[in-house]
Amino acid sequence: MSARDAILSRLGGTAVQGAIDAEAAALLIAPERPRVDPDRLEETFLAMLTLPSIAATVDRIDTLDALPQAVAAYLATQGLPPVLCTPPDPRVTSNDWVGLTLHEQVAPDENAVLAFARCGVAETGSLVFETSPTAPMLPNFLALHHIVVVTRIVAQLEDAALLGTQPRAHYWVTGVSGTTDIEGTYVRGAHGPRFLHVILAP
Amino acid sequence: MIPARSGTQPRVALFVTCLVDLIRPQIGFAAIRALEAAGCEVIVPDAQTCCGQPALNSGDRDTAADLARRAIAMLEPYDHVVIPSGSCAATMRVHYPEILEHDPEWGPRAVALAARTYEILAYLDEVRGWKPDGVALDATGTYHDSCSGLRELGIKRQPRRLLAAIDGLSLKPLAGAETCCGFGGTFCVKYPAISNAIVAEKATAIDASGADLLLAGDLGCLMNMAGKLNREGSKVRAFHTIELLAGMGDGPAIGEEA
Amino acid sequence: MSSFTDRADIALADRNLKIAVERTAGTAEAKRTIAIDAFPDFEQARDRAAAIKDHVIANLGLYLERFEANAIAAGAKVHWARTADEACEIVVGICKAAGARSVARSKSMLGEEIGLPHALEQAGITRIETDLAEHIIQLADERPSHIIWPAMHKTREQVSVLFKAKHRDPHQEETIAAMAESARRHLREGMLAADVGISGANFLVADSGAVCTVTNEGNAEISLVPPRVHIVTAGIEKIVPSMGHAVHMLRMLSRSATGAALSQYTTFYTGPRRPGDRDGPEEMYIVLVDNGRTTMRETGLAEMLRCIRCGACMNHCVVFRQIGGHAYGSTYPGPMGAVLTPAFDGLAKNRDLPNACTLNGKCQEVCPVRIPLPTLLRGWREKSWREGLEPTSLRTGLGAWAWVARRPALYRAATASALKAMRLMGRGGWLRKLPLAGAWTEHRDMPKPAAQSFMAQYKKGRRS
Numbered sequence: 001m002s003a004r005d006a007i008l009s010r011l012g013g014t015a016v017q018g019a020i021d022a023e024a025a026a027l028l029i030a031p032e033r034p035r036v037d038p039d040r041l042e043e044t045f046l047a048m049l050t051l052p053s054i055a056a057t058v059d060r061i062d063t064l065d066a067l068p069q070a071v072a073a074y075l076a077t078q079g080l081p082p083v084l085c086t087p088p089d090p091r092v093t094s095n096d097w098v099g100l101t102l103h104e105q106v107a108p109d110e111n112a113v114l115a116f117a118r119c120g121v122a123e124t125g126s127l128v129f130e131t132s133p134t135a136p137m138l139p140n141f142l143a144l145h146h147i148v149v150v151t152r153i154v155a156q157l158e159d160a161a162l163l164g165t166q167p168r169a170h171y172w173v174t175g176v177s178g179t180t181d182i183e184g185t186y187v188r189g190a191h192g193p194r195f196l197h198v199i200l201a202p
Numbered sequence: 203m204i205p206a207r208s209g210t211q212p213r214v215a216l217f218v219t220c221l222v223d224l225i226r227p228q229i230g231f232a233a234i235r236a237l238e239a240a241g242c243e244v245i246v247p248d249a250q251t252c253c254g255q256p257a258l259n260s261g262d263r264d265t266a267a268d269l270a271r272r273a274i275a276m277l278e279p280y281d282h283v284v285i286p287s288g289s290c291a292a293t294m295r296v297h298y299p300e301i302l303e304h305d306p307e308w309g310p311r312a313v314a315l316a317a318r319t320y321e322i323l324a325y326l327d328e329v330r331g332w333k334p335d336g337v338a339l340d341a342t343g344t345y346h347d348s349c350s351g352l353r354e355l356g357i358k359r360q361p362r363r364l365l366a367a368i369d370g371l372s373l374k375p376l377a378g379a380e381t382c383c384g385f386g387g388t389f390c391v392k393y394p395a396i397s398n399a400i401v402a403e404k405a406t407a408i409d410a411s412g413a414d415l416l417l418a419g420d421l422g423c424l425m426n427m428a429g430k431l432n433r434e435g436s437k438v439r440a441f442h443t444i445e446l447l448a449g450m451g452d453g454p455a456i457g458e459e460a
Numbered sequence: 461m462s463s464f465t466d467r468a469d470i471a472l473a474d475r476n477l478k479i480a481v482e483r484t485a486g487t488a489e490a491k492r493t494i495a496i497d498a499f500p501d502f503e504q505a506r507d508r509a510a511a512i513k514d515h516v517i518a519n520l521g522l523y524l525e526r527f528e529a530n531a532i533a534a535g536a537k538v539h540w541a542r543t544a545d546e547a548c549e550i551v552v553g554i555c556k557a558a559g560a561r562s563v564a565r566s567k568s569m570l571g572e573e574i575g576l577p578h579a580l581e582q583a584g585i586t587r588i589e590t591d592l593a594e595h596i597i598q599l600a601d602e603r604p605s606h607i608i609w610p611a612m613h614k615t616r617e618q619v620s621v622l623f624k625a626k627h628r629d630p631h632q633e634e635t636i637a638a639m640a641e642s643a644r645r646h647l648r649e650g651m652l653a654a655d656v657g658i659s660g661a662n663f664l665v666a667d668s669g670a671v672c673t674v675t676n677e678g679n680a681e682i683s684l685v686p687p688r689v690h691i692v693t694a695g696i697e698k699i700v701p702s703m704g705h706a707v708h709m710l711r712m713l714s715r716s717a718t719g720a721a722l723s724q725y726t727t728f729y730t731g732p733r734r735p736g737d738r739d740g741p742e743e744m745y746i747v748l749v750d751n752g753r754t755t756m757r758e759t760g761l762a763e764m765l766r767c768i769r770c771g772a773c774m775n776h777c778v779v780f781r782q783i784g785g786h787a788y789g790s791t792y793p794g795p796m797g798a799v800l801t802p803a804f805d806g807l808a809k810n811r812d813l814p815n816a817c818t819l820n821g822k823c824q825e826v827c828p829v830r831i832p833l834p835t836l837l838r839g840w841r842e843k844s845w846r847e848g849l850e851p852t853s854l855r856t857g858l859g860a861w862a863w864v865a866r867r868p869a870l871y872r873a874a875t876a877s878a879l880k881a882m883r884l885m886g887r888g889g890w891l892r893k894l895p896l897a898g899a900w901t902e903h904r905d906m907p908k909p910a911a912q913s914f915m916a917q918y919k920k921g922r923r924s
Contacts, residue, residue: 007748020519028702028705032508033708104738126722137738166668168731168733172727173724175724177677180484180609181609181610182592185616189641191677224909225907226907227912230918234923238924248919251871252861256858257858257861263842265859354821386818389816390899391900395465399783400778425907430905456907457907
């Protein structure tokens with residue numbers, strides 16, 4: 001008997017599938033969670049982002065044309081060279097990145113990476129990402145500075161879920177890489193980014 | 203002391219617990235005083251010995267069940283059963299029904315008795331609606347919430363409400379009041395080094411509270427904490443809460459001669 | 461072979477350990493309280509979390525089949541392992557087939573449980589631990605001492621010494637930040653060059669076949685994206701029905717573990733990379749591990765399978781706070797470890813664990829999924845008693861007590877003599893040394909009992 005058969009035979013499982021699904025669905029009715037005012041999504045999102053636990057810096061642009069300028073300004077204030085790792089996204093290629101050197105291949109000691117979040121979540125200040133041909137994953141975890149463009153904010157974590165066919169990875173970034181592994185003392189930039197910069201765009 | 207609400211005078215069986223019986227009988231007498239002041243007719247069933255908690259916690263379910271049946275038979279003739287210990291009260295109220303769950307005769311009897319079994323401070327406060335009257339004690343106390351009483355029976359506010367009615371007594375908060383003192387019944391003699399480490403921290407917190415008196419509702423916990431306090435040379439004196447409520451707070455504390 | 465008591469004694473004498481435990485578990489306790497107070501209807505949320513897990517456990521076979529089907533549909537391969545050895549064999553087999561020389565691991569208690577680090581070593585595969593705490597204990601050649609902070613037993617000074625000895629380019633400043641930086645530098649290259657990435661799973665999502673990992677460092681992602689192969693080892697109880705259920709459990713997990721609303725990185729992996737993806741593994745394997753879980757389900761321990769590995773129980777346990785994690789001598793310490801270890805490793809060897817507990821119930825109070833830990837621990841004590849594993853002295857002592865307690869007249873007589881004897885042993889109100897209760901009087905005094913028991917006095921007519 002295979003391990004699979006051995007394990008499953010001990011687990012039984014004769015319940016009716018439809019009944020199970022109904023029971024599971026019932027368990028999700030009106031879940032307990034922090035309340036988010038649907039009329040104040042952006043306010044709430046920004047308040048979460050700027051909490052000490054996340055400590056993101058925030059900027060705002062009125063059109064995506066202004067993105068290169070906003071990024072350049074951030075790099076300058078951080079004292080970083082005008083070099084950026086970018087995703088192969090049309091919102092990058094369609095822009096004029098005067099003064100900045102872009103590359104797609106992320107270096108192990110990359111300074112800054114640009115990314116486009118699928119949305120922000122007001123409940124937690126999380127940024128939601130998914131892998132796709134225009135969105136690699138690794139750069140978001142290697143670079144020291146994580147610069148994220150957010151064009152949409154949803155209220156709760158449930159609203160961030162993607163329905164239908166799943167991408168390889170769907171992930172929520174809530175702040176920067178950190179650890180309390182040594183004496184419970186919090187340090188930022190464990191393996192991943194140490195700084196998070198959010199640019200709100202329409 | 204004010205008499206209790208007018209109406210029926212319940213016949214209350216007092217189960218003193220083995221520790222009270224052997225180590226500090228005045229807790230039993232304080233219990234009688236307070237219960238009578240609260241309008242109860244107090245009976246002390248003669249055949250009482252041990253509720254079976256040591257057997258229960260050591261895994262000897264059969265012995266625990268046997269002692270449970272005896273206790274139930276002895277106590278069920280009365281209106282209420284009152285116990286000056288959170289852990290023993292929890293044993294009867296919560297665990298007797300559990301151990302006798304599959305016993306068709308004794309299971310229901312255990313459940314029936316459990317519904318009429320109370321820890322004494324909860325009983326006086328919530329069932330009798332009583333408060334000590336004319337009891338004065340000029341002292342500061344700090345309160346330790348014994349774990350069984352707290353978590354199995356919800357005993358938290360009742361002792362504090364009762365003590366608030368004593369003139370001159372004020373309570374200072376105990377840091378980590380809800381943290382276990384390390385007694386744990388047989389635990390303290392099976393794992394003495396760990397128990398000691400736990401009670402040492404508790405003693406430090408008690409001293410740091412700045413109170414004159416340590417108060418709690420379980421003699422086992424009190425013996426453990428008072429024993430450590432005394433070994434460490436602390437001046438804090440320990441009483442069972444019921445002793446103060448019965449006006450016996452001016453007597454010898456735990457470990458003091460009369 | 462050291463005993464639990466020996467290990468506990470060593471731990472109790474270790475002042476550095478006490479400092480380390482207070483800094484991590486003590487801080488976690490404080491942070492959790494703040495997070496819970498801010499969370500609406502937390503008690504109902506606990507009920508829901510427990511109900512979700514109970515629902516899954518009751519229908520575990522069907523959910524595992526559903527998970528498997530969806531994971532396969534997404535391109536992953538699913539293996540099943542009855543035992544720890546089987547699981548390790550499968551993992552090593554996949555690594556060998558992939559020609560792996562090195563693997564990057566993110567923290568997985570299940571991996572520890574099945575002995576994966578040892579199996580990889582035996583197979584001659586280099587193991588790169590990417591979680592900072594796991595990296596520290598790998599350098600120190602030790603086992604984890606806590607399920608959330610595996611290296612909590614180490615002070616910064618001890619870590620500093622370790623890094624200076626083993627890192628290529630160690631820290632200059634004696635700060636924790638500098639040490640973390642050193643680890644970041646040291647691990648980077650290896651992490652990115654590993655052939656295989658191995659992770660655990662915080663949750664397995666049945667309706668999508670997704671594997672969810674939760675980290676603070678982002679080390680899981682860095683370990684699992686570059687390699688060609690991603691292997692997941694997960695206990696079969698990690699299933700949740702859907703993403704919505706995972707969200708609820710995630711809300712409970714971080715708050716209970718560290719007091720955070722959410723961990724920094726929460727990732728759902730569904731199969732290997734898709735055509736067109738810019739990165740990601742080409743192959744994904746999921747190893748579903750039983751290792752005693754089906755047995756637990758059948759032997760009164762089903763509620764223990766609700767555990768989401770948050771660590772709250774041990775953070776709040778008075779025993780754990782004094783002895784730390786290593787004293788438990790197993791993968792899982794604290795209250796949850798005291799329940800699990802006899803299940804995974806046998807009761808006879810581990811009977812101290814359910815016994816070294818005051819049954820105070822704080823663990824149950826803080827458990828986000830309401831596991832009745834004291835009840836389960838008492839269950840192990842009952843089994844131990846039935847199997848005659850308790851020491852003879854205890855059985856005899858309790859037997860004698862019970863025999864006397866059943867006979868009130870005899871009880872009165874016996875206790876009267878005992879009282880008389882005890883009163884002779886001390887001057888004043890305290891007994892400093894008690895022959896049969898040395899364990900008590902070694903560390904504290906015993907109040908001298910009254911001359912006459914309550915029952916004796918009552919019988920003589922005293923009433924107040």
